[in-house]
Amino acid sequence: xxxRFVRHRPAVASAVIIVFLGMGAGFAGRLRLPDPIQIxxxxxxxxxxxxxxxxxADELGRDxxxxxxxxxxxxLTVGVAAMLVTVTFGALLGxxxxxxxxxxxxILLRITDAMLSxxxxxxxxxxxxxxxxxxASMTLIIGVTSWMDVTRMVRGQMLALREREFIQxxxxxxxxxxxxxxxxxxxxxxxxxxxxxxxxxARAILLESYISFLGYGIQPPLASxxxxxxxxxxxxxSAPWVAIFPGIAITLxxxxxxxxGDGLRDALDxxxxxxx
Amino acid sequence: xxxxxxxxxxxALVVLLLVSMLGFSVLHLAPGGPAAIYAMTPTMSAEDxxxxxxxxxxxxxxxxQYVRWAGGVxxxxxxxxxRDGRLVREVVVDRIPAxxxxxxxxxxxxxxxxxxxxxxxxxxxxxLFDHLLTFGSMVALSIPTFxxxxxxxxxxxxxxxxxxxxxxxxxxxxxxxxxxxxxLVLPAATLGVVMxxxxxxxxxxxxxxxxxxxxxxxxxxxxxxxGALILKHALRNALIPLITLAGLQLPLVFSGALVTETxxxxxxxxRLFVDSIGYRDYPVLMGLLMxxxxxVVAGNLIADLVYxxxxxxxxxx
Numbered sequence: 224x225x226x227r228f229v230r231h232r233p234a235v236a237s238a239v240i241i242v243f244l245g246m247g248a249g250f251a252g253r254l255r256l257p258d259p260i261q262i263x264x265x266x267x268x269x270x271x272x273x274x275x276x277x278x279x280a281d282e283l284g285r286d287x288x289x290x291x292x293x294x295x296x297x298x299l300t301v302g303v304a305a306m307l308v309t310v311t312f313g314a315l316l317g318x319x320x321x322x323x324x325x326x327x328x329x330i331l332l333r334i335t336d337a338m339l340s341x342x343x344x345x346x347x348x349x350x351x352x353x354x355x356x357x358x359a360s361m362t363l364i365i366g367v368t369s370w371m372d373v374t375r376m377v378r379g380q381m382l383a384l385r386e387r388e389f390i391q392x393x394x395x396x397x398x399x400x401x402x403x404x405x406x407x408x409x410x411x412x413x414x415x416x417x418x419x420x421x422x423x424x425a426r427a428i429l430l431e432s433y434i435s436f437l438g439y440g441i442q443p444p445l446a447s448x449x450x451x452x453x454x455x456x457x458x459x460x461s462a463p464w465v466a467i468f469p470g471i472a473i474t475l476x477x478x479x480x481x482x483x484g485d486g487l488r489d490a491l492d493x494x495x496x497x498x499x
Numbered sequence: 500x501x502x503x504x505x506x507x508x509x510x511a512l513v514v515l516l517l518v519s520m521l522g523f524s525v526l527h528l529a530p531g532g533p534a535a536i537y538a539m540t541p542t543m544s545a546e547d548x549x550x551x552x553x554x555x556x557x558x559x560x561x562x563x564q565y566v567r568w569a570g571g572v573x574x575x576x577x578x579x580x581x582r583d584g585r586l587v588r589e590v591v592v593d594r595i596p597a598x599x600x601x602x603x604x605x606x607x608x609x610x611x612x613x614x615x616x617x618x619x620x621x622x623x624x625x626x627l628f629d630h631l632l633t634f635g636s637m638v639a640l641s642i643p644t645f646x647x648x649x650x651x652x653x654x655x656x657x658x659x660x661x662x663x664x665x666x667x668x669x670x671x672x673x674x675x676x677x678x679x680x681x682x683l684v685l686p687a688a689t690l691g692v693v694m695x696x697x698x699x700x701x702x703x704x705x706x707x708x709x710x711x712x713x714x715x716x717x718x719x720x721x722x723x724x725x726g727a728l729i730l731k732h733a734l735r736n737a738l739i740p741l742i743t744l745a746g747l748q749l750p751l752v753f754s755g756a757l758v759t760e761t762x763x764x765x766x767x768x769x770r771l772f773v774d775s776i777g778y779r780d781y782p783v784l785m786g787l788l789m790x791x792x793x794x795v796v797a798g799n800l801i802a803d804l805v806y807x808x809x810x811x812x813x814x815x816x
Contacts, residue, residue, distance in 0.1 A: 233634065333510070333513050337518045337521055337792075338521070339750065340518050340750065341521075341522070341795075342751070342754040342795070344754035344757050345754065345772060349776065349784060350525055353526070432643050432645075433643065436645050439776070452645070452646060456762070459652070463653055466646075466649055470643065470646035473642075473646065474642045478638050481641050
């Protein structure tokens, strides 16, 4: 399995990039960079590689590189934490629907369908606008609006697994429903859950950037990749670097997690060669 | 077929009922509630606020408000906008053409380009083109739409000055098709990028699956020319699963349209939604949420029915 993953070169490169992004975010405070929220009007719109700003300075003279790394901390944290919410919710509902079938399944499936009928940004914005914005609330609302795909995947897997002999065996030995679900069924879905988890980190980072860009997510002076682009449109002519770098950071992170998920899927299921 | 049709329509109706309940709860259970915006008006006294709350029925329990609202929607009364008192139905319907123009043009380009690149990629599997396309479409799926739009504006409107940076037409000028098209290029391209990527990936996967089928080998052995083999034997079958993609993609396209419209100040439904959020204009928000959800559910239903009609192998039960 590992060798199949290693052969997926984009996935390996992505893993390396993710480690770098993570380290950049993790050690942002220890690098000798200017304070990310320190306003210094004399450095306003300092171009890259001038006045000690590697990637330039923004409209308030704050260091773009420093903000970028600190923003990475926020954006990656929201991405991973929202993924945890998504996967927990999705796996729980998917397991229940697939195991109990019948009315439980029908009800959960219709709710899933209903949630999937909203354009994701519409629902997310509606929630974000009315909840006081914070790291925790962003994480939670992204999580509770993204679980549907995981639910469907886990449910499908459960429906197939529950008819297999080893489950019948467990039932024959008198195992309870809860035990069968937790000890026998769920461990067999770890593969698809891992894939879904990786892809949902990508999705969460992207969604956070949309909401923050529109002004309802992480609030300044705290930087996130999305809110760094919030006012960028007004400064194009004078300072394009303010708009360019955060976008590259988002694209890099999201592409990496997507490739990683793809690579994981190919490694776990050799028959499945890119079919998304 | 009839029983299948009836069951699917009933399912869709249940989903829409749930959608309306979910949407209504999201908006009305939020802290502050719909009256919060009025509380911020400095000239509003406590008594006025209370009277207004009562007038709008906001003092009633949420389920009761929901029933009243739902009853109104079913009889064609979507309420009035909190912002300017106009009828919600008019406010929303006014914005449909702009969004439709944007979505349809992005969709057309995306399907054309996506099918073409997907087919070439599948036929030349593992070629340089295939690798580049696979990589490119993954990046395209990962770029934030708003940033792509911003970069488009920067390059084509700020640096090169060949395209307008926003709006649906030159302000003050009379409507002209050429002017509209010029304003349409950037937003449609921005919205189209994600769609091209998805269509290309699906087409490639679907074509690869069909190419491996036995009947393809039979056709090849019979001496069918390569071009006819791909276009007539493979493509026609590969297209069938793609029908559902058109339906499945709708929610994402609406989301993309919202962001694109915001960046390009395009006067469509997405921008109306963002503006209405700023004004806490609940009736309009609810109208937009419902309208998009209805379109999504209808789109999926139609896609499924077309799929069943086109592919005789699909058994309806």
